[in-house]
Amino acid sequence: MSGKRSLLERLAAGPVIGDGGFIFALEKRGYVKAGPWTPEATVEHPEAVRQLHREFLRAGSDVMQAFTFYASEDKLTDRGNTAGKKIGVAAINREAAKIAKEVAAEGDALTLGSLSQCPSYLEGKGEAKVKSEFRKQVEVFTKEGLDFLLCEYFEHVEEIQWAIQVCKESGKTVAATMCIGPEGDMHGVSAAECAIRMARSGADLVGVNCHYDPFVALETMRRMKQGLDAAGLKPYLMMQPVAYHTPDAGKQGFIDLPEFPFALEGRIATRWDMHRYAREAFELGVRYIGGCCGFEPYHIRAIAEELSAERGGKMPQGSIKHDMWGGGLTMHTKPWVRARASREYWENLKPASGRPYCPGMSEPDNWAEKKKGHM
Ligand code: CBH
Ligand code: ZN
Numbered sequence: 512m513s514g515k516r517s518l519l520e521r522l523a524a525g526p527v528i529g530d531g532g533f534i535f536a537l538e539k540r541g542y543v544k545a546g547p548w549t550p551e552a553t554v555e556h557p558e559a560v561r562q563l564h565r566e567f568l569r570a571g572s573d574v575m576q577a578f579t580f581y582a583s584e585d586k587l588t589d590r591g592n593t594a595g596k597k598i599g600v601a602a603i604n605r606e607a608a609k610i611a612k613e614v615a616a617e618g619d620a621l622t623l624g625s626l627s628q629c630p631s632y633l634e635g636k637g638e639a640k641v642k643s644e645f646r647k648q649v650e651v652f653t654k655e656g657l658d659f660l661l662c663e664y665f666e667h668v669e670e671i672q673w674a675i676q677v678c679k680e681s682g683k684t685v686a687a688t689m690c691i692g693p694e695g696d697m698h699g700v701s702a703a704e705c706a707i708r709m710a711r712s713g714a715d716l717v718g719v720n721c722h723y724d725p726f727v728a729l730e731t732m733r734r735m736k737q738g739l740d741a742a743g744l745k746p747y748l749m750m751q752p753v754a755y756h757t758p759d760a761g762k763q764g765f766i767d768l769p770e771f772p773f774a775l776e777g778r779i780a781t782r783w784d785m786h787r788y789a790r791e792a793f794e795l796g797v798r799y800i801g802g803c804c805g806f807e808p809y810h811i812r813a814i815a816e817e818l819s820a821e822r823g824g825k826m827p828q829g830s831i832k833h834d835m836w837g838g839g840l841t842m843h844t845k846p847w848v849r850a851r852a853s854r855e856y857w858e859n860l861k862p863a864s865g866r867p868y869c870p871g872m873s874e875p876d877n878w879a880e881k882k883k884g885h886m
Contacts, residue, residue, distance in 0.1 A: 518621055518659050518684050519715065521573065522747050522798045526818050529751050529801015530567040531811050533578050535772075537563065545772050549587055549595045550578045553606040560607070563808075564614035570808035571815025571827030572801070576623045577611035577657060579604050580664070583629040583644045604648050608655035618828075623686075624652030625661040626678065632670040641670065645677040652681070659684040663720045663751070666690055666697045666763070668705045675712040686716035686749055686799065692723050693730045694762055702731045703738025710744040718749035721803040722764025724780065725788035728752035732795060748797040752788075754780045754805030759872040765804070767875035777864050779805055783857040785813035793818060 521527050534550065537543040542552040542559045553560055564575050581587075582603045587595030595603070604624070611622045626648055632641045652660060660678040662685070665671035671687055678685040687709040695701040700708075702719075709717045717739070719731050728750055736748060753765055755778040761767040770778065780788075785802075792800045800818070802810055808829065815827040816835045834840075840852035851857070 515619065515621065515658070518574075521621075522716075525798075525821050525823070526793055527573045527799045528571050528811060528815050528818070529574055529749075529799060530564075530572040530576050531802040531806030531808065532754070532804040533560070533563060533576070534580055535804040536807060537578075538772075544594075547581070547586075547589065547592045547595065549581045549592060550603060550607060551587075551594045551598050553578050553603050553610060554598045555594075557606060557610055561610050561614060564611060565617070566808040566829075567811055568614055568618045568620055569827065569829040570812035571825075571829070572620065572811055574621045574623050574801070575611040575615040576625060576661070577604070577607040577652070579607045579625050579648060579652075580627050582607070582648060583626070583631075584647055585629050585631045585644050586627075589630050600647050601651060604651040605655060608651060608657055611657070612655065621658040623659055623661050624648065624655075624657040625663050626674045627662075627664040628666065628670055632667065632673075638673055642673050642677050645674050646680075649677055649681055653683075657683075659686065661686040661688070662714070663688045664690045668696045668698070668700045668708050671705075672708055672712040675709060675714050679713045684715050685713060686718075687712075687714035688716075688718045688720035688749055688751060690721040690764065691719060691731065692727055692760070692762065692764055693734055697762075701738070702734040703741075706735035706738050706746075707742050707744060710739060710742075710746045715746055716749040716799055717746040718751075718797065718799070720751040721753055722757075722766065723752055723760060724755060724757045725750075725752045725784070725792070727757055727760070727764075729788075729791055729795060732792070732797060736796060747799060748795070749799035749801075750792060750797050751801040751803045751806075753803050754785075754807070754810055756780060756784075759875065761875040769873050769876060775805065777866070777869065780810065781857075781862060782809055782813035783860070785810045786817040787858075789814040789817040793821060 534548045538545050542556045584600040615622045629644050662674035706717050755775045836854040837852045843849050
């Protein structure tokens, strides 16, 4: 391997910036099918995946997360997903790893292979079968030499513990994030207890991803941290929330919102929301700060800009033309736009939706209630 600093070395020195949402961004660009949300694009459209990695790298991401979300064999063949079945688990994960390595080498980025929850768990197939699904992916990550591993997007703590255990077999650094909110996992295990179990299973980084906005997710992180502190456990804290405001979401976060997944635009956080997120996360002690669904490169850039001082003055490449807090607006043709060139203006703005009679909040579909017993 190269002389790159490891994840743990970087975390000891300061905040590490993750990437944003691949599956959502690539769906919008026409390379991913909403519903199965599987990453055949690594084989079908490698150029699209590569370009998105490059944009995140330019925006300040320290990690190129291989696009292996939902790429377990059972998920790739689930519910008539013929594209996933045809290409297969080995090729999808291998190509994802290769693309991530290629782009990481263009900067000083680390590479990461991730596992996510799989249908075999929900179908009750048991530990041995679920672990064998995970091993097929981890084998590829190891063979391709990815720098570290992540178990992300798990709503059941038992399943993520199995995933962490499989990742630990590789000897690599392991991160673990559940897609839970302040109320905890789908079996009623509290957020604090989930964090404790992830850490005890061997995760070096612990936290949340997806499902909730940065500010709801920060509340979950606060609870996780309290639990970890009380148990005397000290993993690094990590978070990659969605970029959609979800104050009205239920137990499964944005999935329950009526706007999921095709009409979430009205909820998208601004870059200025992300400045606040980055600051609050850092102050809470979160050291791996990134994003999930809806997070575009410019959101990540806002995090990198906000935490520039904490990162030795480093600014993302993509900031060269972007004057933080709107400074470049002093060169605008209109005086009222020039007047917006200040931090204060953007921090205090309440963006309008532009839709007359648009509701401020939604009534979440009560998924758990409607599908009683069918998790
Ligand atoms: O692609 C990515 O950004 C991944 N790192 C995380 C994706 S979280 C996906 C949420 C949608 C899942 C679903 O509806 O089943
Ligand atoms: Zn997500």
